[in-house]
Amino acid sequence: MFKLSGTLKVKNDTVQVSEKFSKREFVLTDASSMYPQDILFQLTQDKCALIDAANIGDQIEVSFNLRGREWTSPAGEVKYFNTLEAWRIEKMGAGAASGMPQSGPSAMNLDPIPSNPASTAASDDDDLPF
Numbered sequence: 001m002f003k004l005s006g007t008l009k010v011k012n013d014t015v016q017v018s019e020k021f022s023k024r025e026f027v028l029t030d031a032s033s034m035y036p037q038d039i040l041f042q043l044t045q046d047k048c049a050l051i052d053a054a055n056i057g058d059q060i061e062v063s064f065n066l067r068g069r070e071w072t073s074p075a076g077e078v079k080y081f082n083t084l085e086a087w088r089i090e091k092m093g094a095g096a097a098s099g100m101p102q103s104g105p106s107a108m109n110l111d112p113i114p115s116n117p118a119s120t121a122a123s124d125d126d127d128l129p130f
Helices: 045-051 105-110 117-125
Strands: 002-011 015-018 021-030 037-044 059-072 078-091 097-099
Touching (some): 037 045
């Protein structure tokens, strides 16, 4: 999982690629370095609506996965393509996220590790400060 913050520059319409597949692209300008970068992201299927609440010029944070694939042309030439697949978009400063629910799989790494009372009782004999 990756995150990138920036300014929404382009918001395209949803494109129905096939009967079972739709996608939507948007561009985020990352101005965190000396040379601003325009980064293309893709939303697919039910995630296409995540960008609806954002307007051009808004500061947003995008959570995304990096996808890669191999393609062989009819002439036998092998090429590789990358896609930045967004799954959560959050307006900066708004505090309201749109995307994966907080109770879903993305939140699993955010939950604190539960303390185990048995392990703390066993550590009473230990004189280590940590």
